Amino acid sequence: GDSVTQTEGQVTVSESKSLIINCTYSTTSIAYPNLFWYVRYPGEGLQLLLKVITAGQKGSSRGFEATYNKETTSFHLQKASVQESDSAVYYCAYNNRIFFGDGTQLVVKP
Amino acid sequence: ETAVFQTPNYHVTQVGNEVSFNCKQTLGHDTMYWYKQDSKKLLKIMFSYNNKQLIVNETVPRRFSPQSSDKAHLNLRIKSVEPEDSAVYLCASSPPNTGQLYFGEGSKLTVL
Numbered sequence: 621g622d623s624v625t626q627t628e629g630q631v632t633v634s635e636s637k638s639l640i641i642n643c644t645y646s647t648t649s650i651a652y653p654n655l656f657w658y659v660r661y662p663g664e665g666l667q668l669l670l671k672v673i674t675a676g677q678k679g680s681s682r683g684f685e686a687t688y689n690k691e692t693t694s695f696h697l698q699k700a701s702v703q704e705s706d707s708a709v710y711y712c713a714y715n716n717r718i719f720f721g722d723g724t725q726l727v728v729k730p
Numbered sequence: 731e732t733a734v735f736q737t738p739n740y741h742v743t744q745v746g747n748e749v750s751f752n753c754k755q756t757l758g759h760d761t762m763y764w765y766k767q768d769s770k771k772l773l774k775i776m777f778s779y780n781n782k783q784l785i786v787n788e789t790v791p792r793r794f795s796p797q798s799s800d801k802a803h804l805n806l807r808i809k810s811v812e813p814e815d816s817a818v819y820l821c822a823s824s825p826p827n828t829g830q831l832y833f834g835e836g837s838k839l840t841v842l
Contacts, residue, residue: 720774
């Protein structure tokens with residue numbers, strides 16, 4: 621069936637270091653889905669971080685990037701240099717009935 | 731800027747009581763959703779409505795019932811709450827075709 625799998629649990633990174641949060645999806649649909657990363661900062665609502673609707677393209681926002689790879693069905697989230705303010709819960713999602721990954725808690729240490 | 735409004739933001743109640751959460755969106759979207767986010771931050775879809783019609787009804791206990799008076803409003807009623815219903819309930823809306831969701835800030839339910 622359809623599913624989204626992302627890096628589990630908590631990821632701890634020191635400030636200014638690089639980050640990757642893995643995301644892969646599985647779908648029975650013949651259509652390529654739209655892919656999303658959502659983020660929930662402490663005390664705020666869940667919001668869109670970035671999206672890509674065309675396979676092969678890259679989305680970016682706030683220094684984060686993710687490339688839609690249809691061969692590997694992946695949409696990993698990367699940032700070259702994280703800041704303490706990036707500490708949040710990140711969710712990978714795609715729009716076939718809006719499936720979400722289980723969320724990854726990012727903790728950035730000063 | 732918030733455009734999906736949920737009330738109440740917090741609710742504490744006892745097992746067996748009835749609870750209602752309200753959601754209104756001012757974005758003009760036709761589709762609205764209820765999600766449940768549990769203590770482990772897992773986010774699961776519960777219901778989806780398109781222009782007042784139920785289109786997605788995931789496997790949730792029968793004590794949960796959505797209600798939509800018009801496409802801008804989607805409420806969630808829980809008839810007799812259980813301890814496992816403690817969670818944050820997130821309302822969202824989306825425009826057609828993109829799949830992008832716009833979320834409210836959530837309604838946190840604590841069942842004692």
